[in-house]
Amino acid sequence: MGEPAKVEIDMTPMIDIVFQLLTFFMVVINFEAADADERVKLAVSEMARPPKVKPAEEVMVQIGFNRAKTGKIKNGPWVFYMGKEIPPEKVETEVLKREKAFYRLKHPEGEIESVVVIRADGDVPAGQVQKLIEACQNQQFTKFSLKAMQPEGG
Template sequence: MKILRRKRDGVEGDMTPMIDMTFQLIAFFMVLINFTEAETNERIRLPLSELAKPPDAPLDQPLTLQLTDEGTVLFAGEEVPVDGIGPYLLRERQVLESLNKKAADATVIIRADRSAKTGIVQEVIQACQDQQFEKFALRAKQEEAQEIPSGD
């Protein structure tokens, strides 16, 4: 007579490999996540450059101005026309001054759309200069590098 093994209720699979993999996946996504979306905007398609290297150290007193292809500036969550940016920059300068810093110490990061007009970018720079900002960083997206032979 055959002896029937009593089946246990609940099939016991080996969970260890699955949990290993799941933790690995979590670790992978956790490492790659970045929460810096506050300073980026989907509307702006940055120009490409093979030399655009991320800065080694975070900039001191960064101030991000985003310039759309329609010639408006996205700043602090608002969309303002280029000629109306002055009061905002003045406010930033006053904030810096209240922190005992000069506007010249701050770096203005310009994230301009690739098809924005250069003249408008220059107008933004000029508006910043009027508020004594001196350092500018033009932001570009990293592109696949092309080798140039060093011979010539």
């Protein structure tokens, strides 16, 4: 009996497909959206468009609820910031002052050019969002960007 024949598998088609998949996922992935908290169910607006020019510096403030799997609100509203749930009345002291101090480290003089990006849940009381804006103004933030979800297929 002779030696068993060595079977060589041609890997080329598999590598082709794997590279295709890899390229697809690399193109589709959106790292910016990784900051967005999934608990915040944004309101829908057909007029809201992604900004043509991304601001150089921004502070993201997200306000929403903890919900059950059914979508029912369990508790809140909370400001979601760096993995913590902060009561909205404490956002000025625990978030905005810190962000302002951080900004001032880089820019000791002048107006604050940083844009406050507000991602607010559609069920949050409007007054809470207004108070949030007021708190930002107290810390000299004057530029805001209100996030909304574009309609499906829009």
